[in-house]
């Protein structure tokens with residue numbers, strides 16, 4: 558009965574565990590705090606009705622507006638199907654399977670390893686230090702054959718920024734040998750920390766951005782790679798001929814208008830206020846061991862009984878993200894910042910858990 562199709566697949570694809578995206582993990586929630594999405598939909602209307610035509614490969618309006626937003630020139634900007642596609646395009650353009658490697662520092666974003674495994678490129682990991690900063694001497698020891706170093710800042714799922722001086726040292730030790738890719742998916746929550754201002758100084762720096770988080774457009778699938786023109790030109794060789802559909806380019810252009818950017822900034826300041834209230838409330842709960850500070854739209858917290866917390870909230874329709882399996886994150890759950898009401902519901906559910914003051918009073 559066996560169709561032998563499985564045996565036809567590439568060995569690395571047979572061995573691959575696909576990215577456990579929040580959507581794939583399922584759940585029957587009505588409070589979705591597991592994918593770092595913006596909690597409310599921003600309405601858009603399509604203005605283009607030319608779906609009989611192929612779209613532009615790099616829609617001019619989107620590129621120009623993003624370049625202006627990022628303080629760069631259009632030839633320093635590539636737009637793609639989410640930042641995830643940017644992660645993969647870099648590997649396809651710079652890494653020879655079976656020869657070159659990529660490097661990153663867990664605990665961090667899961668797609669760096671999934672993309673490397675899919676393409677069949679070796680990946681090396683150098684665990685972050687206990688303070689979740691780069692272990693530079695250990696990275697220096699591992700750089701032989703590495704073409705890309707992914708540094709997520711602020712880091713997902715820990716929420717902290719990577720010290721800029723450490724990134725500078727990393728850029729010095731990789732000069733002429735490898736690219737340093739700064740994943741700035743959450744940079745709108747701490748815009749002063751962006752490294753785009755360093756592109757002039759470092760030809761091998763690359764910055765990844767997305768409309769999925771602060772811009773509230775995860776469903777649009779639109780991300781950006783920012784780099785010097787030479788890097789962008791190489792990525793243009795391997796990108797699909799029509800990576801963005803016409804409706805995506807249409808809406809991305811609107812989101813990057815002055816009005817769209819102003820709205821995003823309003824959303825960011827509301828989320829930051831909600832986040833800081835949630836951090837304060839979580840710190841008062843007995844079931845919470847530690848709440849880490851955050852420069853993003855999510856919070857990482859360590860719980861006294863995280864699997865029980867995760868399941869109890871899951872059963873009530875509040876879906877969090879379990880980070881328990883990541884190195885150094887035993888007992889940790891990640892909570893995306895939802896609406897104030899969603900955060901209140903989460904705190905209320907946590908207050909009823911064993912070990913917390915309310916449930917002890919009731920007992």
Ligand SMILES: *Cc1c(COP(=O)(O)O)cnc(C)c1O
Nearest residue numbers: 639640641666713742767769780
């Ligand atoms: C969400 C996220 C991305 C992916 O963004 P998309 O544009 O939705 O593909 C990339 N990097 C990090 C760190 C993220 O959290």
